[in-house]
Amino acid sequence: MATIQAVPNREQLDQYKERLLQLKKERNAIILAHYYMRAEVQEVADYIGDSFGLAQKAKDTDADVILFCGVHFMAESAKILNPNKIVLMPDERSGCPMADMVTGEGLRKLKAEHPNATVVAYVNTSAEVKAETDICCTSSNALKVINSVESDEIIWVPDKNLGHYVSQFTDKKMIIWQGYCNTHDLLTPEEVLALKAEYPDAPIVVHPECRPEVVALGDYVGSTTGILKYCRESDFKNYIVATEEGVRYMLEKESPEKTFHFASRYMVCPNMKVHNVKKMVRALETMQPQIEVDPEVAEKARRSLDRMLEIVPK
Ligand code: 13P
Numbered sequence: 001m002a003t004i005q006a007v008p009n010r011e012q013l014d015q016y017k018e019r020l021l022q023l024k025k026e027r028n029a030i031i032l033a034h035y036y037m038r039a040e041v042q043e044v045a046d047y048i049g050d051s052f053g054l055a056q057k058a059k060d061t062d063a064d065v066i067l068f069c070g071v072h073f074m075a076e077s078a079k080i081l082n083p084n085k086i087v088l089m090p091d092e093r094s095g096c097p098m099a100d101m102v103t104g105e106g107l108r109k110l111k112a113e114h115p116n117a118t119v120v121a122y123v124n125t126s127a128e129v130k131a132e133t134d135i136c137c138t139s140s141n142a143l144k145v146i147n148s149v150e151s152d153e154i155i156w157v158p159d160k161n162l163g164h165y166v167s168q169f170t171d172k173k174m175i176i177w178q179g180y181c182n183t184h185d186l187l188t189p190e191e192v193l194a195l196k197a198e199y200p201d202a203p204i205v206v207h208p209e210c211r212p213e214v215v216a217l218g219d220y221v222g223s224t225t226g227i228l229k230y231c232r233e234s235d236f237k238n239y240i241v242a243t244e245e246g247v248r249y250m251l252e253k254e255s256p257e258k259t260f261h262f263a264s265r266y267m268v269c270p271n272m273k274v275h276n277v278k279k280m281v282r283a284l285e286t287m288q289p290q291i292e293v294d295p296e297v298a299e300k301a302r303r304s305l306d307r308m309l310e311i312v313p314k
């Protein structure tokens with residue numbers, strides 16, 4: 001019989017948090033969390049960031065243990081950048097469907113067809129794909145990365161929407177893989193326009209993983225960190241937000257006087273939501289599940305990640 005997971009009450013949550021603090025000290029652990037995490041996870045994180053910030057922090061930390069609250073490719077990247085540290089995830093089932101849309105084998109085949117192209121991979125890829133990649137990028141530095149490579153021909157994997165977005169700002173020929181994010185790609189321009197009719201003065205802020213027709217409506221287009229910065233620094237009262245709903249936690253924390261209207265209530269990444277504080281406690285207690293990457297694959301993948309980290313977003 002299936003069991004129903006009980007939602008902890010405030011008192012239980014406080015107990016978990018207290019235990020987490022204790023364990024963190026004992027293990028010399030750091031908690032890294034993506035902005036799409038549940039609020040209870042963001043509340044206890046040592047660092048909250050987008051994909052670029054998290055990779056940077058994972059590389060720089062002097063903790064012995066990284067408890068990574070994000071999807072699997074992010075924890076894998078932390079392990080690749082820190083082969084001698086223990087990287088844990090609260091729940092290992094946290095995958096990214098977009099990352100699964102490209103395989104090492106598929107990429108090798110495409111490379112054979114375009115031997116002169118440079119491979120640029122969005123970090124939303126497996127270690128095996130990163131090992132076949134010249135340089136990784138995130139949505140925050142994608143264009144800078146593309147313009148940093150010498151070649152005029154780019155193989156771009158896996159996000160067709162981010163690929164389309166950056167292709168508008170470069171003269172390089174881009175061979176674009178047809179992957180997408182199930183969460184961002186489902187938003188339609190009609191949903192955004194319906195909100196715009198209600199709040200005509202509100203700027204539309206969009207993550208570039210959305211469809212081109214949605215991105216075209218954006219007054220601001222950028223990564224999660226970029227969206228937060230734009231909303232923090234501009235003076236509007238209302239904002240129409242086209243990205244995953246977990247960002248609401250930080251938007252409201254940073255700008256409590258502003259109102260954020262999310263373009264769709266269906267923009268929830270279920271893979272990000274599997275983590276919770278109870279599972280974080282269990283991970284630090286049992287020191288499981290640990291993320292492992294084959295050392296030979298990790299060595300090659302590290303080069304493409306290290307190259308990416310040199311291209312700091314503006
Ligand atoms: P950023 O964190 O780089 O904005 O990317 C969003 C995302 O979908 C992560 O999986």
Ligand code: SF4
Nearest residue numbers: 071096097181183269
């Ligand atoms: Fe993957 Fe999309 Fe979820 Fe990000 S939001 S982890 S790209 S499925």
